[in-house]
């Protein structure tokens with residue numbers, strides 16, 4: 001039955017009560033039951049983000065330049081701080097957007113228009129060469145812009161295989177892609193090697209650091225090995241990094257950066273041929289929440305480098321325990337050697353999807369990989385509290401599946 005707009009409004013208390021009741025149907029994400037979509041470092045950080053968001057609840061970042069200079073200033077400061085973290089040169093530029101998909105789409109559009117200008121061909125239909133582990137946002141953007149995406153197999157270590165990327169590259173290739181890290185395996189691609197290929201062939205390299213851009217720099221600072229993935233690599237033209245993932249900022253908030261003002265020049269939309277005069281935006285969205293800008297600014301200032309390092313230390317310590325816990329269960333093995341807190345595990349002896357089904361019956365929403373078959377989790381402090389529960393449920397699930405190996409898993413891998 002189709003929902004109907006109520007004839008008369010209902011009371012605030014009834015509505016809020018109903019929201020609470022509706023939520024009961026959801027997975028218990030606050031206790032780590034959801035392996036994707038949600039992020040947290042601490043109550044204090046969530047609280048400052050929430051307070052700043054609501055302080056700017058009604059303002060519109062579309063009007064930042066004219067009506068809300070405070071929003072413009074905060075956006076510029078967030079971008080400036082992030083450029084420092086990503087070791088960008090002085091001429092680098094950046095913009096806030098509403099998500100990783102938007103950041104990637106805008107980087108591709110800038111790259112396409114830059115490439116068209118260089119070729120002197122307005123109609124050039126280029127291709128993008130990416131490792132198969134790259135995010136679907138590249139294909140989504142390519143569909144919008146009628147570009148082709150070529151996906152190259154990854155190497156045995158599940159990182160991008162530079163020779164395989166090179167083999168798919170031709171005169172029409174406008175962009176090479178590397179991830180830092182990729183979502184499926186959590187490994188950082190060999191960006192320095194992809195950068196060398198990009199420089200040699202004169203191709204734009206986009207680094208998708210949506211999930212790692214605000215975590216990897218701090219993991220490096222606390223002394224863990226993180227391969228170069230940022231503007232320190234000369235061949236990197238643009239980077240996407242999501243504030244609303246491991247920046248621990250409220251959704252929707254992401255950033256996209258360009259090595260130079262010359263590359264960034266193609267980013268903005270500027271149009272005057274309509275009755276209302278000049279319309280300029282730096283996002284695909286028009287109206288967008290100023291709350292997300294204020295919240296990112298607040299979280300950056302609240303945590304500072306020391307706070308993010310501490311968050312990275314706590315998170316990676318928990319991940320070490322998690323990995324050890326998985327490896328201690330006979331039959332399970334970690335997929336690849338993940339750099340951050342995305343960790344997938346599979347099995348050579350058990351149907352891991354059946355283990356996922358058994359975990360799902362205990363309230364753990366399964367995250368799955370189809371190639372290879374594995375259980376996948378993108379973890380933040382939300383998952384640390386439930387570590388012991390998770391491992392004991394997992395041990396039991398593995399036993400159940402081992403004892404009854406006849407049945408087929410019905411579950412399917414979905415993001």
Ligand SMILES: *Cc1c(COP(=O)(O)O)cnc(C)c1O
Pocket residue numbers: 098099100101102135137179181182183208209210211242254
């Ligand atoms: C999350 C993610 C994206 C897309 O970000 P959205 O904010 O969901 O649009 C892109 N790339 C990677 C590697 C991601 O993890």
